[in-house]
Amino acid sequence: MNASVPFRRMIGERAPRKEDARLLTGRGQYTDDVRMPGLLHCVFVRSPAARGRIVSLNLDAARALPGVQAIYTHEDLSVVPVQFMTYFFTPIASPISLLANGRVACVGDPVAMVIAESRAIAEDAAGLVELEIAEEDPVVTITDAQTGALVHPGTESNCTQEMGAAEIPEAVQAILDKAAHVVTQRIDHQRIAQSPMEARGCVASFDGAEELLIHISCQSPHFVARYVSTVLGVPQEAIRVIAKDVGGAFGLKNMPWREEMAVIVAAKLFKRPLKWIEDRFESLTASSHAREQEITLTAGFDAEGRLLAAHGDCSINNGAWPMGEDCNIAVHMFMWPAYKMPAYSFHTRGWYTNTMGLGGYRGPWALESLIRETLLDKAARQIGIDPIEIRRRNLVTAADQPMTTGFDLTVTDITPYECLEKLLANIDVPAFRKEQAEARKQGRYLGLGITTYIEPTAVAGIMTPLTGETAQIRIEPTGKVSAVLTTHSQGHGTATTMAQVIADRLGVAYEDVTVFEGDSSAGSYSPGAGGSRQGVIGGGASWRAAELLADKVKRIAAHLYNASAETIKIENGMIHIEGAPEMSRSLREVAEIAHGEPFRLPEGMETGLEAQYRYQPPPMTFTSAAHACFVEVDADTGFVKINRWISSEDCGTIINPGIVEGQIAGGLAQAIGQVLLEEMPYDGRGNPLAATFKDYLMPAYTDIPDFEYLHANTPSATIGGMRGVGEGGAIIGPPTLANAISDALAPFGELELALPLSPSRLLAAIEGAEKRETAA
Amino acid sequence: MSEHRIELTVNGHRHSASVEARTTLGEFLREGLGYTGTHLACEHGVCGACTVMVEGKAVRSCLMLAVQADNCAVTTVEGLADADGTLHPVQQAMRDNYGLQCGFCTPGVVITFAALSANGAKPSVAELEAAMSGHICRCTGYQGIRRAIRQIAGVAQPAGEHA
Ligand code: FES
Ligand code: FES
Numbered sequence: 001m002n003a004s005v006p007f008r009r010m011i012g013e014r015a016p017r018k019e020d021a022r023l024l025t026g027r028g029q030y031t032d033d034v035r036m037p038g039l040l041h042c043v044f045v046r047s048p049a050a051r052g053r054i055v056s057l058n059l060d061a062a063r064a065l066p067g068v069q070a071i072y073t074h075e076d077l078s079v080v081p082v083q084f085m086t087y088f089f090t091p092i093a094s095p096i097s098l099l100a101n102g103r104v105a106c107v108g109d110p111v112a113m114v115i116a117e118s119r120a121i122a123e124d125a126a127g128l129v130e131l132e133i134a135e136e137d138p139v140v141t142i143t144d145a146q147t148g149a150l151v152h153p154g155t156e157s158n159c160t161q162e163m164g165a166a167e168i169p170e171a172v173q174a175i176l177d178k179a180a181h182v183v184t185q186r187i188d189h190q191r192i193a194q195s196p197m198e199a200r201g202c203v204a205s206f207d208g209a210e211e212l213l214i215h216i217s218c219q220s221p222h223f224v225a226r227y228v229s230t231v232l233g234v235p236q237e238a239i240r241v242i243a244k245d246v247g248g249a250f251g252l253k254n255m256p257w258r259e260e261m262a263v264i265v266a267a268k269l270f271k272r273p274l275k276w277i278e279d280r281f282e283s284l285t286a287s288s289h290a291r292e293q294e295i296t297l298t299a300g301f302d303a304e305g306r307l308l309a310a311h312g313d314c315s316i317n318n319g320a321w322p323m324g325e326d327c328n329i330a331v332h333m334f335m336w337p338a339y340k341m342p343a344y345s346f347h348t349r350g351w352y353t354n355t356m357g358l359g360g361y362r363g364p365w366a367l368e369s370l371i372r373e374t375l376l377d378k379a380a381r382q383i384g385i386d387p388i389e390i391r392r393r394n395l396v397t398a399a400d401q402p403m404t405t406g407f408d409l410t411v412t413d414i415t416p417y418e419c420l421e422k423l424l425a426n427i428d429v430p431a432f433r434k435e436q437a438e439a440r441k442q443g444r445y446l447g448l449g450i451t452t453y454i455e456p457t458a459v460a461g462i463m464t465p466l467t468g469e470t471a472q473i474r475i476e477p478t479g480k481v482s483a484v485l486t487t488h489s490q491g492h493g494t495a496t497t498m499a500q501v502i503a504d505r506l507g508v509a510y511e512d513v514t515v516f517e518g519d520s521s522a523g524s525y526s527p528g529a530g531g532s533r534q535g536v537i538g539g540g541a542s543w544r545a546a547e548l549l550a551d552k553v554k555r556i557a558a559h560l561y562n563a564s565a566e567t568i569k570i571e572n573g574m575i576h577i578e579g580a581p582e583m584s585r586s587l588r589e590v591a592e593i594a595h596g597e598p599f600r601l602p603e604g605m606e607t608g609l610e611a612q613y614r615y616q617p618p619p620m621t622f623t624s625a626a627h628a629c630f631v632e633v634d635a636d637t638g639f640v641k642i643n644r645w646i647s648s649e650d651c652g653t654i655i656n657p658g659i660v661e662g663q664i665a666g667g668l669a670q671a672i673g674q675v676l677l678e679e680m681p682y683d684g685r686g687n688p689l690a691a692t693f694k695d696y697l698m699p700a701y702t703d704i705p706d707f708e709y710l711h712a713n714t715p716s717a718t719i720g721g722m723r724g725v726g727e728g729g730a731i732i733g734p735p736t737l738a739n740a741i742s743d744a745l746a747p748f749g750e751l752e753l754a755l756p757l758s759p760s761r762l763l764a765a766i767e768g769a770e771k772r773e774t775a776a
Numbered sequence: 777m778s779e780h781r782i783e784l785t786v787n788g789h790r791h792s793a794s795v796e797a798r799t800t801l802g803e804f805l806r807e808g809l810g811y812t813g814t815h816l817a818c819e820h821g822v823c824g825a826c827t828v829m830v831e832g833k834a835v836r837s838c839l840m841l842a843v844q845a846d847n848c849a850v851t852t853v854e855g856l857a858d859a860d861g862t863l864h865p866v867q868q869a870m871r872d873n874y875g876l877q878c879g880f881c882t883p884g885v886v887i888t889f890a891a892l893s894a895n896g897a898k899p900s901v902a903e904l905e906a907a908m909s910g911h912i913c914r915c916t917g918y919q920g921i922r923r924a925i926r927q928i929a930g931v932a933q934p935a936g937e938h939a
Contacts, residue, residue, distance in 0.1 A: 016871055023879030024867040024886065026813015026853035033812040118807075120798070197817045197825060197880040197914050247815070247880025248914050280818040491877030491915045658874040658920075665917030666877060693822035693912065701908040701918045706934075729917075 007571035010500040010510050011720075014658040017496045018515070019489065028245040031201035032277045034215045039203070040069055042263055042276040043122035045112040045129045046286055047104035050138035050354040050686025051151075054102055057112065058130035065128060067121035070270055072113045072262075074099040080265045083231050086324030087254050087360065087530075089464045093160065094152055094352065096321050098262040104133060105151055105320035106354050107687055108286030113262055115270060119277070138354035138686035142294060142315045145351035151320055152352060160318050160325035160350040164332070168298075168311045172345045175309035179300025181383050185375035187367070188754040191292035191317070191680040192673075193696060194361050196490070198247020199283035202260040205273035210238035212268075216260060219249045220488045220528020223465060225520040227255045228264060241520040246490035250670070251360030252288060253490070254530055257323060284696050285688040288359025289680055292317040293328065297335075297371045305383045305390045309343035310336075314367070316350045321357035326350050330365035333407045335372055338416040338454040338624070339394045344406050354686045360530075362667060363455070363727035366734065373451040373735035374753060377742060381750075387739070388429065391420060391452055409456075411622060415650045415714050416452040420626040422712050423450070423648035427628050440747060445633045446643075447744025449736045451626065457724025458536035458621040466531065468616040470524040471541035473502060473549050475609035477595045479573060479588030481506065481513045483545075486526030487538035488517055492726070493662070494534055497655040498542045501720070505546035507570030508587065524614065532724025537617050539655060540719035545613035552609060556590055559602040621716045623723040625649040627732050631740040635766050638759030640676060640741055642705045647732075650712040652723035661709050664729045668707055671733020673699035675741075679756050782846040786811060787855025795842040802826040802837030804845075805852060813853040813883050817912075824911035827884035828852050834891035834907075853883035856890055866890045866928055873923035877915035885911050885921065889928055901929045 022028055059071045077098045084092040095101070100111045112129055116122035139148035145158040168176070176182055196217075203215040212234060218224045221241035229236040246253065256264070259276060267274040278287065299310035312335060316328050327350040336344055376394075380387040395417040396403055402412040429448070436446040459466050472484040483502055487494040499513040506513075516522060528534070550570055557575045558565040567578040575590060577583045591609055593600050598607045630644040647664055654660050677697035681689045690696035715721025734755075742751045745762065748769035754761065783792040786809060793808050800819075805811040805828065817825035819838045826837040829851035856864040863871065866889040876882040888907050892899040899907075904925040913921065926933055 017874065017876075019879065020871045020876060021863070023876060023882055024853075024863065024870060025857050026811070026883055028813070028879050030812075030815070030880065032806075032816075035810075120796070195914060197823065197878065197912065198815070199817070246878060247817075248878045250914075280820065280823075489878075491879070493877065662874050662877055662916060662920060665919040666915045667917075669917035670914075692820050693818050694820070698823075698912045698914065700912060701905065701921070704918045706922060707917065707919060 007507065008510070010504040011653065011655055013500060013656065015496060015500050015510055015656055017493050018499060019493060019495050023245065030198050030245045030247055031203060031215050031217045034203045036203065036205060036273045039273045039275055040115050040117060041119040041122050042266065042274050043114045043119065043126045044110040044259060045114065045126045045131065047100060047107060047109040047111055047133065049104055049133045049135045050107050052104055052133040052135040054100060054104065054111065055132040055134050059112065061130070062114065062125040062128040065121065065125045067117040068114060068125045069117065070115040071125070072099070072266055074101045076269070077262060077265050080268060081233065082261055082265060085227065085231055087465060088324065089230060093325050094321060096258070098258055098265060106356050108356055110258060110262065113266060115266065115274060140353055140355060140682050140684060140686050142317050142351050145317070145353050151354055158352045160352055161327040162349045163327055163329055164347040165345060166347050169345045172309045172311055172343050175343055176298065176300040179308050180303040181301040181379065182298060183301070183375055183379040183382055184296065184298045185371055185378055186296045186753070187294070187371050187374070189291050189293050189367060190755045191289050192678045193284050193287065193289055193680050194250045194252035195283065195696070195698060196248030196250055196252060199278035199280060200253065200260065200287060201277040202256065202263045203273065203275045204264040204267035206268050206271065210234055212239045212264070214239065214241045214264060216241060216243055216256060217246050218243045218253045218256070219490060219530055220526060221518055221520040222486060222523070222525045223527045224256055226525060231261065232264065239520070242518060243488065244518045249490040249529065250362045251364065254360050255323065257288065258321070280693065281691050284680070285691050286356060288323055289319065289356050290358055290361030292358065293367055295331070295367055295371050297375050299375055299379065301379060301383060305379065305385050305393055307339060307341050307394050310341060312346045312371070314348045317353050317355065318350045319353055319355040319357035323357060323359040326358070328365060328367070331368045333409065334365050334456065335368040337405045337409055337411050338396055338414060338452060340396055340400065355682055356688065362670060363731035366731040369451070369453045369731050370735045370738065373453070374738050374742065377739045378750060381746060388424065388450055395420065395452060413714060413716060414454045414622045414624045415712060416454055416624040416626060419624050419648045419650050419712050420452050422710055423626040423628055423646065426710055427646060432630065443635060445635055445744040447631045447633065447740040447742070449629045449739030449743060451732055451736045451739060453732045454622050454624045455728060455731055456620040457532035457623050458617055458718070459531045460533065460537055460617050460619065462619045465527045467526060468614050469526045469537040469541045470612065470614040471538065471545040472523060472612045473545045473610065475549065475587060475591045477591050479586060479591050481508055483513065483515045483542065484523045485515055485517045485538055485542065486523045486528065487534045488528035490529055492529055492534060493656070493659045494538060497535060497659055498538055500655050501539050501542040502546045505543050506550050508573045512573060532726035535655060536621050536718050536722045536724050537615055539722045540617055541613050541615035543720045544615060545611045548613060549609060549611035552611065553587065553590055555605070556594055556601060557585070560590070560593065560600065615719060617718045621718055621723050623651050623725060623728060625728055625732055627736040629736045629740040631744055633741060633744040633762060638763035638766065640757070640762070642672070645705055646708040646710065648710040648712055649725065649728060650714050650723065651725040652714060652716040653721035654711060654713060655722065657711065660725050663725045664709060665707050667727060667729020668733045669699050669704045670730050672704060672737060674755065675734050675737045676756055676758070677703065780843045782843055784845050784847065785849045787851055797841065797843055799842045800838050801828070801840040801842045801845050804842035805837060805850070811852045811854055815880055815883055817880065822912070823881070824888065825881050825884040827887045829887055829891050832891065832894055834888045851887070853886055856886065864890055866893060869924040869927040870920070873927060874920035875916065875924040876920065881911060881913040885913065893928060899929060901925055901931055904929060
């Protein structure tokens with residue numbers, strides 16, 4: 001490489017993704033692409049009833065089908081003890097087993113597992129299984145759960161977890177009583193399905209005593225290896241987990257759940273490699289769901305619209321077999337850190353019902369932004385001030401920090417106020433208000449939603465599974481660079497961003513860096529994708545490891561060329577000595593010496609060119625943002641058209657703007673789906689009603705506008721200064737859109753927030769208001 | 777289950793096989809022939825992930841039976857790039873514009889666009905957008921795909937938008 005070519009610093013570049021050449025030419029390797037000698041296929045027989053006792057299970061006809069190798073029931077699999085854990089490695093309280101144990105607790109509950117030579121035969125056999133259930137009345141809604149029969153007989157109540165005070169504490173009540181304005185907002189958040197395009201899947205093979213090889217669609221092979229080791233009692237060194245390409249995860253694939261664990265156990269028992277690939281029907285109805293919850297928030301304001309106190313009451317429908325019984329305490333924890341809130345109290349509960357269990361989903365606590373930001377807009381309307389002004393008066397500014405919240409969270413560098421100002425500098429609110437007023441006269445309903453928020457990202461070191469990340473980098477004798485990372489991509493592009501950081505900090509060409517990830521046999525433990533952590537922690541680890549390696553190269557070069565290490569620079573894979581251009585050498589030359597001619601190295605230096613750094617970041621790194629969305633609601637059809645969406649996001653140092661914007665956009669598209677389209681409804685008998693993509697409405701190309709991005713780059717306190725961005729769009733998107741719709745429909749009165757805000761719901765609101773008007 | 781002998785060309789290679797009548801083209805390409813670049817994400821015709829070209833037309837391989845492809849020329853995503861590895865202009869446009877994240881929906885999207893641009897055709901933004909409305913992508917929010925569409929159609933990206 002020519003020394004005169006200016007070196008491209010890679011951090012901040014829109015580098016083309018390393019992953020794409022493979023993924024665009026059909027050479028990706030997703031779980032269903034795995035082929036193995038002797039592989040058999042699994043299909044689950046699932047409960048068609050939401051609740052009841054298994055009276056009989058006749059497998060004879062199914063077993064007789066040619067090509068069927070085995071059919072397992074709970075009794076068969078239970079010879080291998082499995083102790084399910086939550087994501088946080090705490091035991092699951094519900095009596096969960098791999099397959100239904102005498103009773104079914106939701107539609108889709110796996111009852112038996114067919115193993116056959118092909119998937120088609122396994123499906124045919126599943127259809128021949130005769131299952132008789134003595135049905136009981138199911139408990140479906142949160143209201144049912146409070147009074148209905150026990151979902152898990154033998155437990156004390158259907159309440160899985162309760163925190164906080166049912167009654168508003170006197171101190172908070174006293175403030176609310178005296179407040180100039182008291183505003184209450186309620187949201188009924190529908191149940192949704194994470195719906196990654198690649199559904200779940202697992203291939204498991206026991207090759208000899210405890211040599212367990214798992215290919216799985218997951219968020220971290222290292223985490224899966226640790227999880228399986230823990231729940232199965234198999235030593236971790238006997239487990240290898242590979243997940244090369246994963247077609248989206250969004251929190252759903254944090255950990256193996258019943259089906260994946262059943263495949264692993266069955267592979268152990270049957271001693272053949274087994275594959276299970278979830279189909280879309282299962283993915284929609286029998287994979288963990290997300291979000292179903294109800295929340296009421298009451299806030300008191302002074303005459304100028306300043307927050308005085310608030311109380312929130314939240315309930316979450318956990319279903320029968322949640323991936324962790326949860327009362328979503330995080331909703332309350334992250335409700336107010338961005339705002340000056342003197343007093344907050346809460347009550348929060350989780351409930352078991354006879355529905356599919358809940359699992360993780362992008363921004364699991366996102367309800368806090370939705371209820372808070374919609375309440376603030378409602379309050380602004382009630383108090384008669386501008387929704388922007390109510391935020392300006394209450395947001396935490398740089399001058400207010402460091403600040404400790406009621407939950408003992410310390411915020412030192414959040415920037416929601418600054419993000420809002422940056423946003424406002426790029427939109428013309430007065431012009432919009434004028435246009436809105438004009439349009440209303442013509443019966444057209446325009447709306448603007450503006451919101452702010454903060455989110456905790458890169459959480460590490462305060463919860464069992466959430467650790468630091470490790471980067472192991474080596475310069476090969478060829479001078480090219482390989483890195484083994486603990487990051488993992490389900491679309492995150494970590495092979496790209498980590499290579500950018502390494503190229504930049506080491507001084508080599510981006511094209512010369514190759515990143516390896518996705519295999520638990522390489523690198524060390526990390527939870528991978530989860531909590532928007534990889535860019536921050538993996539990025540910091542790569543950053544420092546690359547610098548350590550650069551230092552070693554410089555020390556060797558200084559020794560070889562009799563220069564001082566401070567005068568040495570590495571750029572474009574060339575080693576330059578200040579003031580002596582003729583002495584420039586390629587990295588390859590030094591690498592060959594480091595590997596092959598140890599006697600030329602400085603006294604006592606170990607051979608080779610490798611560095612490893614495990615980065616333990618601060619416990620949380622906050623990201624801030626403000627978004628604006630402009631809509632028009634058609635009062636005749638209830639159809640919402642999004643005219644413009646602009647984000648002002650502070651995710652600190654940006655490694656690759658293309659990837660950051662992709663994360664924001666993906667989250668926003670899911671947010672739009674959540675507000676306008678997506679819903680997994682259950683009928684009164686506990687039947688899920690959206691079993692295909694014809695009934696479960698995923699946001700399509702035509703539903704999503706072009707987004708605009710403003711980047712507000714305040715470096716964080718981490719190595720490199722990155723902040724997480726993976727969940728932001730999914731958290732801030734819903735209130736931004738909901739506020740825009742409420743603003744558009746303000747002439748019809750306050751909009752009730754039962755999601756999704758489908759055309760029929762919006763029409764009902766519009767027509768209801770019109771009817772009230774005619775009646776008056 | 778009745779078996780049928782079929783012959784077809786996939787990405788220029790001749791294949792003959794015996795398939796069950798019920799086997800879909802998508803399943804046959806993946807399981808029977810090993811062209812795993814074609815992805816099945818819904819198997820009921822909604823998501824578009826399984827799209828392949830049959831006789832130059834984009835079809836959902838989950839809704840077509842393998843026996844119906846007897847004597848046909850099929851192109852899968854594996855067959856788009858040049859022999860020397862040069863990406864098809866549609867693949868290049870997707871790459872240039874961050875048109876993919878996890879890449880699971882991508883083969884179908886790429887085939888749909890490639891079918892519209894076959895034989896030197898220059899599809900318009902409107903045509904490409906209409907075709908894209910038949911695909912679901914859960915990751916990208918369609919932003920990069922939108923820019924890729926403009927690149928394929930040969931129209932300028934709006935100011936302030938980055939390639
Ligand atoms: S898999 Fe064929 S359209 Fe979805
Ligand atoms: S890139 Fe993941 S579904 Fe489209």
